[in-house]
Amino acid sequence: MTLLTITQDACRELRLPVPSTVIDNADKQIASLLAMSNRGGRTLARDYDWTALQRLHTFTTDGSGEYTLPSDYSRLIRETEWDRSDNRRLSGPSSPSEWQAIKSGSVAASVVNVRYRIYRASSEVGRSIYVDPADNSGDTLAFEYVSNGWCASSGGVVQTAWAADTDVPVLDSDILTLDLIIRWKRANGDDFGSEADEYMRLFGMLAGQDRPAPVLNMAAGAPSLHLIDSLNIPETGITG
Numbered sequence: 001m002t003l004l005t006i007t008q009d010a011c012r013e014l015r016l017p018v019p020s021t022v023i024d025n026a027d028k029q030i031a032s033l034l035a036m037s038n039r040g041g042r043t044l045a046r047d048y049d050w051t052a053l054q055r056l057h058t059f060t061t062d063g064s065g066e067y068t069l070p071s072d073y074s075r076l077i078r079e080t081e082w083d084r085s086d087n088r089r090l091s092g093p094s095s096p097s098e099w100q101a102i103k104s105g106s107v108a109a110s111v112v113n114v115r116y117r118i119y120r121a122s123s124e125v126g127r128s129i130y131v132d133p134a135d136n137s138g139d140t141l142a143f144e145y146v147s148n149g150w151c152a153s154s155g156g157v158v159q160t161a162w163a164a165d166t167d168v169p170v171l172d173s174d175i176l177t178l179d180l181i182i183r184w185k186r187a188n189g190d191d192f193g194s195e196a197d198e199y200m201r202l203f204g205m206l207a208g209q210d211r212p213a214p215v216l217n218m219a220a221g222a223p224s225l226h227l228i229d230s231l232n233i234p235e236t237g238i239t240g
Helices: 003-014 028-047 096-103 173-187 193-210
Strands: 054-062 066-068 073-076 115-120 127-132 137-147
Touching (some): 003 173, 096 115
Antiparallel strands (some): 073 137, 115 127
16 A cells, blocks of 8 residues: 555545545645654554564774664664674663763773663764774674654655655554544544554554464473474384
8 A cells, every 4th residue: 555545545434535646735634634644653653663663783883982873763672782793792772870980981991792872972963872892993783673664665765754645654554544544533523432442453463463472382392392203202102
């Protein structure tokens, strides 16, 4: 689906005139639907760490100690931070008090693992990742993060808001459509209880399917579920 088809489906359910365009549409109803759809996408992206939004970021240290985060960075996925050059976990994120103790010299400079903190650079609007020791060069550091790019252009460029009628959702289109319907009904004083119930059921189902639980291993010591294998097969009494 696209921005246009999501909006058209919502309009059909709401019994509103179905638009042929959304972006730059002069109709105030369509402009409101667009704003609501953008808010819904941003909210849904914050509510859960969807695997569709999880991305890998790697960078090479250059001795500066400060490195720009990806443009679509929203939040870190903990326990994914690694120094791939030395095969060691990064230590952090350090708290503000810990970081200032490190940078003031109150904490020993000689450490086994690289330490880091994420916060806003003094000269930038966005946040950066700072590492210590800062003078390390040539090391490859990596971590996974959740992107704020919940939609994308038709060419696959992630975005934080709809920009064209042909844009596509990164997240599930059905829940985005349902969210749009709820927002419209709430804004106009209409009852949206049944849609809210459906939304919660759909959200729970999608979240459960997004990261299914691993298969339980009932055979102790075996790498997977095998009731009879080389670890427990009897030596005698087997008939074909």
